Amino acid sequence: MRFVSMEDVEPGQLLGRTVYSGNGTVLLSAGVQLTVYMINTLKRIGVTMIYLKDPAFEDVEIEDMVSEATKKAVFRDMSETLEAVRSGKEWSTRKISNSVDQLLTDVLSAKELLFQLTEIRTKDNAHYLHAVNVALLSSMIGYNLGLNYGQLKELTMGALLHDIGKSVALAEDADQDVVNKSHHTWKGFEFLKHKREFSLLVAHTALQHHERLNGSGLPRGLTSESIHLYAKIVAVANQYDNLISGEGGLAKKAMLPHEACEELMASSELLLDRDVLIEFNRIVSVYPTGTSVRLSTKESGVVVRQHRGLPGRPVVRIIRSAGEDFEVKEVDLATETTVFIDAVLA
Structure with a gap:
């Protein structure tokens, strides 16, 4: 799951988290395939950021404080x-x-x-x-x-x-x-x-x-x-x-x-x-799970896990193309003490 700007959302992508109305009713359920109409409606009602499902981050789940x-x-x-x-x-x-x-x-x-x-x-x-x-x-x-x-x-x-x-x-x-x-x-x-x-x-x-x-x-x-x-x-x-x-x-x-x-x-x-x-x-999670970031190594990735007590030092997953395959590595900033998050990517 990734947390992205509404400007980067495209028709056919899957909604990662349910969107609620003010009285607690469901506007759009997690897992729904987004259409042009849905995307425009979300923008019209003031949504600027949204969670999307992503095959490369299928295992990444946001742990909720409340049910x-x-x-x-x-x-x-x-x-x-x-x-x-x-x-x-x-x-x-x-x-x-x-x-x-x-x-x-x-x-x-x-x-x-x-x-x-x-x-x-x-x-x-x-x-x-x-x-x-x-x-x-x-x-x-x-x-x-x-x-x-x-x-x-x-x-x-x-x-x-x-x-x-x-x-x-x-x-x-x-x-x-x-x-x-x-x-x-x-x-x-x-x-x-x-x-x-x-x-x-x-x-x-x-x-x-x-x-x-x-x-x-x-x-x-x-x-x-x-x-x-x-x-x-x-x-x-x-x-x-x-x-x-x-x-x-x-x-x-x-x-x-x-x-x-x-x-x-x-x-x-x-x-x-x-x-x-x-x-x-x-x-407070300084870099919430699902956020795209650029590291001081100039590599870009997505925050996939958090450390209690070290909110500014999450685990970042980096995926690089290697021919027809993909190379995946995770950088744990809690142990890689010389690497820092350089920027959050919208």
Whole structure:
């Protein structure tokens, strides 16, 4: 399986991973043979990168942090929740609590895996996928920092609902321009603090996730000692997902994972918490499986395996033509210490 730009996709190729809508239903199933119409539709709904099956990498599988059933359930529950909030209707806190339990069950059973971008982002599912990505990343960082299950659940709940204030603002104002001018963190805090089923720390996570250590953040300009650990964690996860998606006003276009990691590390101790960033860098795949790369040896290949604890040193498979046959070799950057990834190939 390879992770490629939509511009390089051709009719007849096989889709490597299922594409979901915002409410968790399947738009295109993995294994389907792509047509011109399908390719154009994927581009129209905002897909820029996609996984394709490739005979040369038939054995390469992306290991998921969460199961298909969990993904569908969380997408569905988040879709129903945010739609209810936007409509001013009641919503089930129990469903969200159950979704978080499902996420944590999957994450804790797969805690040795690295976080990779495995879901295909569309205009329709972007909001829900962002919430899930931030929740997954936050829970993994929290686990590495030694939080117990109760704390992990509070953190993951706050991460999953960190942007709920945007939906509250839409319900109140019904005008996107007004929503953009009002800070959604206050809206989210005021909304969540009245939910007695949730810890007050869930509301504070939504309130503080845009605060920065040097006091330059919003909405209150808090400095390091006044920002809760949960919010410091969600701040890193939120900013990373915004950078790789090109959302949130942080970048003019989507960054590649290694570029986003470098951007975050540049903010260490000034804007973002150093200890949180250290754990973040231990769990995020800098070069996701399926990515085409060029090595410092000038050879080009595809990332086929990851090393937990060495996210920047994956295994790269290189395939070269040798007459009518092909020569295949794998370079393990964990052992080939003088070889580096020189560039990511679009």
